[in-house]
Amino acid sequence: MSIENNKAIHLRQRPEGIPSEEHFELVRTPLAKIKKGEVLVKNLWMSVDPYMRGRMTEQKSYVEPFAVGEVLDGGAIGEVIESDNPAFAVGSKVAHMNGWREYFVSNGSDLQPLPDMGVPVQAFLGVLGMPGMTAYTGLLNIGELKEDDHVFVSAASGAVGSIVCQIAKLKGCRVVGSVGSDAKAHYLMSELGVDAVVNYKTTDNLRSDIIKHCPNGIDVYFENVGGEHFEALLDVMNDHGRIALCGMIDQYNATAPAPGPANLAQILVKRLKVQGFIVTDHWDSYPAFVQEMAQWIQAEQVSWKETVYQGIEEAPEAFIGLFSGKNTGKMLVKLT
Amino acid sequence: MSIENNKAIHLRQRPEGIPSEEHFELVRTPLAKIKKGEVLVKNLWMSVDPYMRGRMTEQKSYVEPFAVGEVLDGGAIGEVIESDNPAFAVGSKVAHMNGWREYFVSNGSDLQPLPDMGVPVQAFLGVLGMPGMTAYTGLLNIGELKEDDHVFVSAASGAVGSIVCQIAKLKGCRVVGSVGSDAKAHYLMSELGVDAVVNYKTTDNLRSDIIKHCPNGIDVYFENVGGEHFEALLDVMNDHGRIALCGMIDQYNATAPAPGPANLAQILVKRLKVQGFIVTDHWDSYPAFVQEMAQWIQAEQVSWKETVYQGIEEAPEAFIGLFSGKNTGKMLVKLT
Numbered sequence: 213m214s215i216e217n218n219k220a221i222h223l224r225q226r227p228e229g230i231p232s233e234e235h236f237e238l239v240r241t242p243l244a245k246i247k248k249g250e251v252l253v254k255n256l257w258m259s260v261d262p263y264m265r266g267r268m269t270e271q272k273s274y275v276e277p278f279a280v281g282e283v284l285d286g287g288a289i290g291e292v293i294e295s296d297n298p299a300f301a302v303g304s305k306v307a308h309m310n311g312w313r314e315y316f317v318s319n320g321s322d323l324q325p326l327p328d329m330g331v332p333v334q335a336f337l338g339v340l341g342m343p344g345m346t347a348y349t350g351l352l353n354i355g356e357l358k359e360d361d362h363v364f365v366s367a368a369s370g371a372v373g374s375i376v377c378q379i380a381k382l383k384g385c386r387v388v389g390s391v392g393s394d395a396k397a398h399y400l401m402s403e404l405g406v407d408a409v410v411n412y413k414t415t416d417n418l419r420s421d422i423i424k425h426c427p428n429g430i431d432v433y434f435e436n437v438g439g440e441h442f443e444a445l446l447d448v449m450n451d452h453g454r455i456a457l458c459g460m461i462d463q464y465n466a467t468a469p470a471p472g473p474a475n476l477a478q479i480l481v482k483r484l485k486v487q488g489f490i491v492t493d494h495w496d497s498y499p500a501f502v503q504e505m506a507q508w509i510q511a512e513q514v515s516w517k518e519t520v521y522q523g524i525e526e527a528p529e530a531f532i533g534l535f536s537g538k539n540t541g542k543m544l545v546k547l548t
Numbered sequence: 549m550s551i552e553n554n555k556a557i558h559l560r561q562r563p564e565g566i567p568s569e570e571h572f573e574l575v576r577t578p579l580a581k582i583k584k585g586e587v588l589v590k591n592l593w594m595s596v597d598p599y600m601r602g603r604m605t606e607q608k609s610y611v612e613p614f615a616v617g618e619v620l621d622g623g624a625i626g627e628v629i630e631s632d633n634p635a636f637a638v639g640s641k642v643a644h645m646n647g648w649r650e651y652f653v654s655n656g657s658d659l660q661p662l663p664d665m666g667v668p669v670q671a672f673l674g675v676l677g678m679p680g681m682t683a684y685t686g687l688l689n690i691g692e693l694k695e696d697d698h699v700f701v702s703a704a705s706g707a708v709g710s711i712v713c714q715i716a717k718l719k720g721c722r723v724v725g726s727v728g729s730d731a732k733a734h735y736l737m738s739e740l741g742v743d744a745v746v747n748y749k750t751t752d753n754l755r756s757d758i759i760k761h762c763p764n765g766i767d768v769y770f771e772n773v774g775g776e777h778f779e780a781l782l783d784v785m786n787d788h789g790r791i792a793l794c795g796m797i798d799q800y801n802a803t804a805p806a807p808g809p810a811n812l813a814q815i816l817v818k819r820l821k822v823q824g825f826i827v828t829d830h831w832d833s834y835p836a837f838v839q840e841m842a843q844w845i846q847a848e849q850v851s852w853k854e855t856v857y858q859g860i861e862e863a864p865e866a867f868i869g870l871f872s873g874k875n876t877g878k879m880l881v882k883l884t
Contacts (some may be wrong), residue, residue, distance in 0.1 A: 451610075460813050472808025472810055473807075476774070476809075477774070477796050477799055481824070483824045483825055483826055483829060486821070486823070487821040487822070488816035488819045488820055
């Protein structure tokens with residue numbers, strides 16, 4: 213099979229501040245035919261995630277920066293449509309990191325076959341993929357969650373946050389979240405069983421509002437946001453509390469470093485543990501996670517939402533939308 | 549025995565900023581005679597420690613604030629000079645928290661008999677007491693020290709820091725410290741075997757100087773200072789590094805909150821663990837600590853220095869001196 217016009221999104225230039233369409237470029241190139249041992253994969257779904265913003269800067273972080281003028285990459289789900297590799301039959305579905313393009317050729321070494329778990333394949337980009345695993349390991353391993361803990365989750369309606377809320381409820385905790393709209397607040401309260409929600413966009417005083425909704429303080433803070441949230445929570449944390457630092461989306465688009473919180477001494481006074489983590493460091497626990505999460509899904513104890521953009525042309529818009537809260541649950545791009 | 553003029557130091561008023569003599573008051577009062585089951589203790593040595601500054605403010609911290617107009621308290625070593633309690637013979641030495649006074653009466657419940665370990669009794673206020681135990685638990689339990697780790701210690705010539713340096717060397721680590729004078733730097737290098745020292749008072753650029761002396765980064769940071777040190781070390785830490793937050797002496801006398809570091813995202817990017825701790829939470833490990841430390845002392849593998857003020861009248865000056873680095877090693881007041 214010949215693919216004459218394989219559409220892919222390249223990084224045209226490195227953004228400063230909030231990314232916009234001009235930082236991306238849709239490029240069409242022909243794709244070479246598969247050789248012996250190779251497969252041709254057609255992407256069905258691709259993921260856009262906040263961490264990708266970090267890779268758009270020049271600075272080396274925990275993953276290599278994207279290269280200007282080259283195709284972006286990231287988590288995606290594809291279907292094998294041509295195969296000269298016995299390990300991958302035509303029609304099989306695979307998870308991989310070759311997102312931001314419609315087709316690609318692989319020798320199979322970078323492809324993970326998807327188990328049949330009776331869920332839509334794109335769930336492996338969300339609740340059963342990196343965001344779900346991030347929620348699980350951050351809450352249980354880094355946050356050392358215990359029954360009856362009081363838990364706070366920032367960006368609580370996002371792909372990670374919404375799973376954190378549900379796992380914490382399943383583990384017998386009281387859960388308070390922060391979100392950026394009343395619709396998201398309603399979703400958390402009515403569908404996920406969250407105990408209280410703070411709307412950080414409409415509140416006059418984030419810190420007071422959080423204190424009001426957390427009368428017994430917080431034992432585990434699952435942090436996706438940073439900035440004002442982090443400072444407020446330092447004041448709200450209970451002694452021996454744990455802060456699982458998963459993201460600081462408030463700062464990903466900052467053009468100059470913003471001063472940190474003035475109350476870091478709370479870490480000492482309250483004997484807090486503040487720990488950053490990256491899900492890829494914990495991938496050994498993925499099988500344990502999938503087993504427990506699959507049970508929850510089958511028992512309908514965990515649910516999820518998706519915000520879906522259509523076609524690779526919309527991938528930049530989907531990505532940009534992450535930073536203005538356009539998504540509830542997992543932000544996805546459907547490629548077919 | 550009648551004590552007609554028991555001298556004690558009271559908190560006259562709460563300091564704002566650096567404390568001075570006017571915040572303290574020497575008070576003489578007669579002491580009641582002992583009753584059945586009681587002992588009369590004459591204090592030999594008392595400790596002054598940076599954490600006491602926190603107790604001079606009104607704000608509740610991990611220990612209750614000192615009361616204005618009342619005697620201060622803190623770690624001290626005394627001798628039983630009169631006893632109606634069979635558990636405490638006259639002449640026995642005891643550790644306790646009734647410092648800042650010359651004599652006191654006790655029923656024995658707040659007294660710890662000192663084991664005979666062939667060390668001067670005041671060592672139980674330093675290397676074998678709270679500061680030594682703080683160094684030990686902070687480095688090993690909170691810092692999760694491993695052989696070959698690269699270790700940085702701020703306030704490295706102090707009562708805690710100087711023990712941290714030596715334990716880390718004994719555990720096979722490379723150790724870099726920061727101090728506030730060339731004499732202290734010389735002490736660390738020539739007597740404690742520290743690998744490199746930064747003088748934070750004379751450096752033009754603390755961060756560059758630390759980077760220069762830590763070419764392979766830092767795995768464990770034992771933090772006593774906060775502020776500029778904390779910000780610099782966030783940049784210097786290696787992936788998966790641990791910061792044991794023991795003190796933030798830079799901020800104890802602040803009259804207004806200072807903004808925190810702008811580079812907190814390093815905690816996430818490098819997957820750092822930043823953990824505050826208070827030694828009293830870890831007192832269960834005291835026997836294990838004493839056993840190991842006693843072996844090191846007997847083998848002359850751990851040494852210590854004392855800075856000694858004479859007489860209870862000098863206790864405020866000794867305490868105030870902590871904040872301008874007047875001490876090398878343990879700051880003590882000798883009461884006889």
